[in-house]
Amino acid sequence: MTGFRSALHSIITKSTLRALRHRNFALVELAGWFSSGGVWFYRIGIQVLTWELTHSGLWLGIIAAAEAIPGILLSPVAGAYADRYDRLVMARIVQFVIMSVTAILAFATFAGWVDIYALLVLAMAHGAAAGFWTPVRLAMVPNLVPKEDLTSAIALHATMFNLARFLFPAMAAPVLAIWGAGMAFALNAASYLIYLVVLFFIVLVNPDERAERGAGMLANLKEGLAYVTGQVPVKQLFLMLIFTAVFMRAYLELLPGISDTIFSRGADGVAILVSAAGFGAMIGSLAVGNITRREMLLRIYFTSVLVAVLSLILFAATSQFWFGVAAVAVLSGAQMGVNVTAQVVVQSSVRGSLRGRVMSLWGVTNRSGPALGALLLGWMAVHIGFQWPILLAATLTGAVGIYVWSQRRAMQAAMEEDQAKL
Structure with a gap:
């Protein structure tokens, strides 16, 4: 057992996994993996629901654009806020908003209240919140590990994202086939809830200086x-x-x-x-x-x-x-x-x-x-x-x-x- 522990310690401290030595990063990364997986349930679910409502390739493109454009436009603004204010507090707020939007979408889908126009509005809201999340998420990574483990942290972040990208879409297929898009959205909301809870159990161990608030946006x-x-x-x-x-x-x-x-x-x-x-x-x-x-x-x-x-x-x-x-x-x-x-x-x-x-x-x-x-x-x-x-x-x-x-x-x-x- 001692030999196993020694080997495990060597793997964690000397390999790509060494960033996992740090509790805050390990918690965020594990929760982030579930959240990334949940996003794939959402993405596939919203595509399937759009097709079921319209049977239109044009509407598939419109919903995709409605999701992407607000995030692209708002992301620089979110980055400025992430430099002005406490990133951890901002992360909690944004996660709560994304979770709430997705939960509303899940409830409305289960209740049969969603038409294509309601879906359009909720997709825009989700995209806007996601646009705020990306710069906060990326900016927080160096605040969770010491500088010497930054390469490991970024590499692990990329690895976990790619692992979620190719595991969870396959899991989404039977969920959609058996329970429909509403369940896919509900599971996504649950993944956000897990992430939100974790954000209340971590601290930023290597916080950055903040930008001056006196200057305009x-x-x-x-x-x-x-x-x-x-x-x-x-x-x-x-x-x-x-x-x-x-x-x-x-x-x-x-x-x-x-x-x-x-x-x-x-x-x-x-x-x-x-x-x-x-x-x-x-x-x-x-x-x-x-x-x-x-x-x-x-x-x-x-x-x-x-x-x-x-x-x-x-x-x-x-x-x-x-x-x-x-x-x-x-x-x-x-x-x-x-x-x-x-x-x-x-x-x-x-x-x-x-x-x-x-x-x-x-x-x-x-x-x-x-x-x-x-x-x-x-x-x-x-x-x-x-x-x-x-x-x-x-x-x-x-x-x-x-x-x-x-x-x-x-x-x-x-x-x-x-x-x-x-």
């Missing part, structure tokens, strides 16, 4: 944008983030068309490709979480960019299905390497009083970029097929990657200067 937003566009290495990483979000991740939204037209596989091909992406993402995030030396971050970052670009080129160039599956797995793992290392650098570099605003812009880019890229590449695919647009996307991202790589010495120097200030 517009001035706060401008300050955050100025930091992102003017601070080395943050501006280079955000430039790369824009291209990876818009061009490198858009292929996921296009998989049904790619599976059918290039691989002749249909729905089963989509499922296999999505599973490969999830597997690669989990392996990638776990691998990157083992990084403990700050000087290694940029090296891993640029290596991951190179591997991701080459993998996307190979995926676009092949018509062999299983080779494409392997390329997607490697691509997703490399993308997690890019995302985790970049987020660690940004979170380590940004002033605490600006963290909420900076991470709100990070979240907005990650959320809106793939949809924008899918729209652009999908339009091109109508005219020239899927392969050439994806090859072009990989080439553009690679070109930007070369430019950002040329700035690596200035980026490393800025990181070392930030470290010296600690």
Whole structure:
């Protein structure tokens, strides 16, 4: 038993799992996993309910937009509030609001009161609350662990998200088939309740300084944008983030068309490709979480960019299905390497009083970029097929990657200067 405990302690303290040594982070991460899973019940449930009410593809798009747009618009404002006020208190309030909206939707669905217009209003309310949640959630991570475990914390956060993304949708299917969308919404509300309760049992052990409240909201937003566009290495990483979000991740939204037209596989091909992406993402995030030396971050970052670009080129160039599956797995793992290392650098570099605003812009880019890229590449695919647009996307991202790589010495120097200030 002593040997087992010693081995377990070694795994937790020396691997990606080392952030779990910290009680506050471990509680939040476990509750967050259930909450992320509940969100998938909500997403699939609202799609199914929309279809049942309208049998309209247009309404599916309208409800999706109603969910996304308020969050994208409000996220920067939420980031400013997260810098001004106590993030833990704000997290509790936002979780209560999201839980309440989802519980109302569940009750109304069970009662048979929901029509498409009520669903539209509730989707907008849910999206607005989710827009407030993202910057608070991201900004709180460095407040839950010491700086030396930040890489592990961010990697674990990404791993748990991807694990929920590929486990809970499969669980949602029988729930919807047996009990309907109302039960899916009720389970989502219950997951929010678990998260809310946990938030009352934690403290922020590494709180940031707060932004001045005297300045107006517009001035706060401008300050955050100025930091992102003017601070080395943050501006280079955000430039790369824009291209990876818009061009490198858009292929996921296009998989049904790619599976059918290039691989002749249909729905089963989509499922296999999505599973490969999830597997690669989990392996990638776990691998990157083992990084403990700050000087290694940029090296891993640029290596991951190179591997991701080459993998996307190979995926676009092949018509062999299983080779494409392997390329997607490697691509997703490399993308997690890019995302985790970049987020660690940004979170380590940004002033605490600006963290909420900076991470709100990070979240907005990650959320809106793939949809924008899918729209652009999908339009091109109508005219020239899927392969050439994806090859072009990989080439553009690679070109930007070369430019950002040329700035690596200035980026490393800025990181070392930030470290010296600690």
